[in-house]
Amino acid sequence: MRISEKLAKKLLLKRQRHLKWRAFDVLEITLMILCGVLLFGFSTTVMFDIVTREIGRPWLWLQEVTQTFFIYGIFIGAAVATRRNDHLYLTAVADALHGIPRLVAEIVIRLVVLGVAFCLIYFGYKNFLRGFSSFRMPSLTPIASLYAAIPIAGSLIALFTIEQLVNGCRKGFDHPEPQEDLLATTPILTVPSSVRRP
Amino acid sequence: MSAPLILGLMTVLFLFFGYLGVPVAFSLMAGVFIGAAFTDVTFPAIVQKIFDGMDSEALLAIPFFLLVGELMSSANVVSRITNLSLALVGHIRGGLSQVVTVFSMFFSEMSGSTTADVAVISRALGGPMKKEGYSPAFTAAIIAAASTIAALVPPSITAVVYGAVGNVSIAGLFMAGVVPGFMIGFGLMIYCYIFGPAGMRRPRAAFRDVAHAFKDASLPLMIPIILLGGILTGWFTPTEAGVVAAIWILAVVIPSLNRAHIRLLPYDFCIAGLIFSLPLITIGAANAFGWMLAYLRGAIVIAEWITSIAGNDPHLIMLMMVLLFTIIGDFIEPVPTIIIFMPLVNALTVAGDINPVHMGVVLIATLAFGLITPPYGLVLLMASKFIGVRFSQALRAALPIYVVFLGTIAFAIYFPKVVLWLPKQVIPESVGCFKNPSGPGYICPP
Numbered sequence: 001m002r003i004s005e006k007l008a009k010k011l012l013l014k015r016q017r018h019l020k021w022r023a024f025d026v027l028e029i030t031l032m033i034l035c036g037v038l039l040f041g042f043s044t045t046v047m048f049d050i051v052t053r054e055i056g057r058p059w060l061w062l063q064e065v066t067q068t069f070f071i072y073g074i075f076i077g078a079a080v081a082t083r084r085n086d087h088l089y090l091t092a093v094a095d096a097l098h099g100i101p102r103l104v105a106e107i108v109i110r111l112v113v114l115g116v117a118f119c120l121i122y123f124g125y126k127n128f129l130r131g132f133s134s135f136r137m138p139s140l141t142p143i144a145s146l147y148a149a150i151p152i153a154g155s156l157i158a159l160f161t162i163e164q165l166v167n168g169c170r171k172g173f174d175h176p177e178p179q180e181d182l183l184a185t186t187p188i189l190t191v192p193s194s195v196r197r198p
Numbered sequence: 199m200s201a202p203l204i205l206g207l208m209t210v211l212f213l214f215f216g217y218l219g220v221p222v223a224f225s226l227m228a229g230v231f232i233g234a235a236f237t238d239v240t241f242p243a244i245v246q247k248i249f250d251g252m253d254s255e256a257l258l259a260i261p262f263f264l265l266v267g268e269l270m271s272s273a274n275v276v277s278r279i280t281n282l283s284l285a286l287v288g289h290i291r292g293g294l295s296q297v298v299t300v301f302s303m304f305f306s307e308m309s310g311s312t313t314a315d316v317a318v319i320s321r322a323l324g325g326p327m328k329k330e331g332y333s334p335a336f337t338a339a340i341i342a343a344a345s346t347i348a349a350l351v352p353p354s355i356t357a358v359v360y361g362a363v364g365n366v367s368i369a370g371l372f373m374a375g376v377v378p379g380f381m382i383g384f385g386l387m388i389y390c391y392i393f394g395p396a397g398m399r400r401p402r403a404a405f406r407d408v409a410h411a412f413k414d415a416s417l418p419l420m421i422p423i424i425l426l427g428g429i430l431t432g433w434f435t436p437t438e439a440g441v442v443a444a445i446w447i448l449a450v451v452i453p454s455l456n457r458a459h460i461r462l463l464p465y466d467f468c469i470a471g472l473i474f475s476l477p478l479i480t481i482g483a484a485n486a487f488g489w490m491l492a493y494l495r496g497a498i499v500i501a502e503w504i505t506s507i508a509g510n511d512p513h514l515i516m517l518m519m520v521l522l523f524t525i526i527g528d529f530i531e532p533v534p535t536i537i538i539f540m541p542l543v544n545a546l547t548v549a550g551d552i553n554p555v556h557m558g559v560v561l562i563a564t565l566a567f568g569l570i571t572p573p574y575g576l577v578l579l580m581a582s583k584f585i586g587v588r589f590s591q592a593l594r595a596a597l598p599i600y601v602v603f604l605g606t607i608a609f610a611i612y613f614p615k616v617v618l619w620l621p622k623q624v625i626p627e628s629v630g631c632f633k634n635p636s637g638p639g640y641i642c643p644p
Contacts, residue, residue, distance in 0.1 A: 011468055035471030036464060039261060046258070046441045050434070066258070073261070074252055074482070077475020078223065087221030088476050088531065094219035105218055112220045116227045123241040127249070130242070146253075150245060 007033075013084045018175045019164045020083070031080035031156070035073060042069035060138050067136075071146050075153035082113065083160040098174055106173040110165040117161060120154030199236045201494040208233035208490065213529065222534060223476075226483035230490055239493065244486050251485025251537065252478045255437065256362030261474035262440025263353045266421065267309030268470045269447045271318045273459040278415040279304050280322050285403040285411040292390035293397025294327045295340045299390065302344035303351070303383045304415075307422035308443075310353035312569055315345035316577050320584035330398045334587035339596035340394070342570050342581035343386055343603075349532065349566035350379035353425050356532050356565065358436060359481060360558050363540050368436050369429050370555040370628025371562070373621035378563050378610045385602035393598060417451045430624050477533055484537035497541035505549050512550035516557065516611045519546060520564045527568025531576065535565060553643070555621060555629050556614045563610055567603040570596050 011032040012025055020028075045066040052059045081087050094105035128151060131144030199207075212229035216222055227248065234244050270276060283300040290296045301323065302315055309315060319341045327337045349356045352372035361368030403411070412419075421443050428434035428442060452459050491497055504522075508514035526535050536543075547557045569577040572593055582592035610617050621629045622642060631642035 007464055007468075010465055032468045032472060035475070036468030037471075039265065039471035039474065040467050042258070043262070043265070043441055043444060046262075046437060047445065050438050050441065067253070070258055070261075071249075071253065073471060074475045074478045077472045078479040081472060081476060082221075084472075086472065086476065087223060088480055089219065090213075090216035090222055090225070090530065093217055109215075109219050112215050112228050113224045116224045116231065119227070119231050119241060120245065123245045126242045127245055147249070150249065 013086075016085060016164075016175070018171045019167045019173070021163055021167065024083070024160070024163060027156075028080060028083050031076055035077050035080065038069045038073035038076065042066045042073065045069065064136055064139055064141070068146060072149050075149040076156075079153045079156035079160070082157045083163070094173075102174050103169075103172070106168055107165065110161050110168070114158060114161045114165070117154045117158035121151045121158065124150030124154055201496070202499070204233050204236050205491065205494050205496045207236075208487070212487070216530075222531065223480045223483040226480070226487045226534065230483070230486045233490055237490075237494070239490070244490075247486040247489045248482040251482035254362045255435075256358060256368060257478060257481065259353070259358050259368075259435075259437040259440045260355055260477065261470065262437065262444050263310040263355055263358070264314075264474050265467075265470040266440065266443050266447060267311050267314040267318075268466055268473065269444065269452070269463075270305075270308055270418065270421075271314065271321075272462065272466050272469075273447070273452045273456045275418050275451060275455045276305065276318055276322055278411075278455070279418060282408075282411040282415040282419075284400075285408045287387070288400045289402040290387075290391065291396055291399075292387070292394045293400060294323060294330060294332065295336070295390040295394050295397060296387055298323050298327075298340055299344045299383055299386045302347050303380065304419070304422075306345075306348035306351050306379070307353070307425070308418065310348055310355045310358070312345050312348045312566070312577050313580060315348045316342060316580045317584065319345060320581060324585050328585075332395055332397065333595070334585050335591040335595035336395060338578065338581040338585040338587050338592035339570075339599060340386065340390065341585070342575070342578040342592070343596060343599045344383070345577050345581070346566040346569050346603075347379050347383050349562055349569070350375035350382070350559070352376070352422070352429070353436065353440065354562070355477070356536070356562050357558070359477075359533050360536050360562060363481075363485070363537050364544060364554065364558065366554045366558050367621075367625070367628035369625050370621045371558050372426070372429065372436075373624055373628070374555050374559045374617050375562065376620055377617050378559060378606050381606045381609065382563075382566075382602060385606060386599065389599060389602055417454055420446060421451075480531075480534055481537055484534035487534070488538040488540055491538060492541040497539075497545055500542050501545035501549065504546060508550075510550055512552045513611055515546050515550040516552065516560050519543070519557075519561060520607055520611070523561055523564040524568060524571070527565045528571055528573060528575075532562075532565035532568065536561070553614065553618060553629055556610075556618055559617055560607065560610045563603070563607050567600070567607065570603075571600070 008029045011029050045062045049062045094102060094109060097105055128144050128147040131147040132142045134143040135141065136143055208229040211232055212225050215225035215228055230244055231241060234241060280301055283297045283304065287296040287300050298319055302319060305315055305318060324337060348354060354375055357371040357375055358368055360366060361371050424443050424446055425439045428439040429436055434442060504515060504518050508518050543557060547554050569575055578592055578596055579589055582589045618629050622631060626640040626642065631640040634641050
């Protein structure tokens with residue numbers, strides 16, 4: 001198996017498989033890779049920013065590129081985290097419920113997220129249009145180029161939420177998960193879903 | 199609808215959605231959008247506030263510190279730090295519990311993240327502690343308590359957020375966090391020595407062994423030196439220091455210590471790229487919530503209420519803030535708490551004529567304490583799951599440890615000169631000092 005295939009397989013989260021359509025797996029992998037590329041991108045531009053400044057020939061446009069990678073990284077990450085259920089949670093009372101109460105709670109959760117996603121799409125789009133009248137210095141690129149990240153992320157969040165809502169209503173949200181070895185399998189900086197307090 | 203009612207509605211909705219299982223960022227946004235519907239504030243303005251919350255240069259440091267933590271753990275170079283900690287304090291009564299604390303003091307200075315700390319320490323020392331007969335409840339409690347040091351000492355991500363949002367010197371917060379951070383560390387060591395299980399007795403490591411362990415761990419140990427050295431000498435901003443530390447790991451540490459890990463770096467970047475977005479989208483949402491709190495004069499009302507009781511007494515104001523943040527910190531995570539309540543913190547800092555760095559360190563220490571208190575002690579919760587013990591049992595074992603935190607917070611409130619001594623020596627401007635126009639040295643506020 002090639003390294004890229006191995007990476008793709010590793011990046012696709014196995015958790016809550018019953019809430020996912022296989023057709024969107026490619027999108028999840030693509031967005032995860034994009035997260036890595038954006039992080040690598042702004043790490044590189046910050047590094048070049050330091051180097052060019054230290055040698056006395058700063059490239060001013062680097063800060064704009066860094067800002068673009070950074071903002072898109074946040075919104076794309078937030079979108080893919082919706083599909084992976086990797087967001088930060090206060091707790092998940094819903095996880096402790098079963099049967100109809102669980103179904104109702106899970107639907108309410110998705111409807112709230114969907115509502116927020118539609119606000120991000122619609123009002124984010126309005127801000128995007130308004131952003132053509134303001135410009136970023138020194139390149140004079142319209143600030144709309146940054147604001148575009150909001151409706152894009154909103155659309156992806158809505159898409160993934162609808163995916164979970166449809167699959168959850170059809171197959172049920174309450175599904176036994178394979179027992180995972182928390183210490184071995186969890187990226188260290190996220191709180192695994194099974195750690196969230198019921 | 200009146201302003202207090204709207205604020206109440208926003209808060210209730212946020213907590214209801216949050217505790218139901220809606221992600222924190224979306225709970226905050228939902229509360230703000232619904233609250234804004236009853237005011238003159240337009241929805242595009244709210245979206246703009248969400249965007250503005252994350253569009254800050256200072257916040258750029260967060261991804262790099264998270265990347266450093268992820269690379270350090272993923273590349274499995276932490277075993278060298280474990281060996282060093284063992285050589286240094288493994289022989290002291292308490293054995294591995296002392297090692298946990300010292301390990302955390304080292305690792306905190308590389309990751310800046312409490313959740314990274316708790317995961318790494320559980321992974322590195324949870325198993326050995328179990329084998330040596332430490333009770334799982336005590337193991338989870340001491341690991342969780344030690345992990346909170348990361349919230350205080352540089353490169354604390356909580357301090358980065360506090361500094362970026364509150365317009366307080368991040369370098370000053372880093373330096374001022376060192377004394378309370380190490381107080382918690384040494385307090386935990388004393389607690390383990392007197393009250394903890396004796397553990398397995400080991401002979402004191404010979405000087406040669408300690409020197410060998412230092413040599414083995416020297417490459418990872420350069421990271422705090424790069425971070426602090428770069429920031430303190432003024433060469434780098436915290437963001438740039440984070441980049442340089444990441445480059446150090448990528449170019450030197452991993453190729454030297456774990457060459458086989460190089461092919462896994464793309465995966466590390468993808469995961470770190472996802473992880474950094476999670477606190478930042480929450481910061482954006484919390485910024486909109488905090489802005490609504492200020493817009494509806496909620497911050498002023500709470501500030502007036504606190505000053506009506508505490509007057510202008512800085513100690514009393516800080517004690518009331520500690521009480522407020524302890525209660526809030528029991529339900530909400532540190533980052534959103536800081537952002538939502540920053541207008542209130544700013545108002546009270548001015549009212550009590552308190553040094554902003556001093557106020558910041560006291561509140562960050564309080565929020566770190568909130569990470570191991572019920573009902574939502576995130577770090578204790580993670581430790582109990584990783585170690586495999588019930589949360590209630592870990593909580594009981596953690597109760598006596600609270601004394602260490604309460605003592606540290608009280609010390610930080612009543613001895614600002616000690617807390618601010620280090621930043622005053624190293625970066626005087628960070629705590630409000632300015633260059634003496636008629637001579638050498640600095641003039642500092644009393």
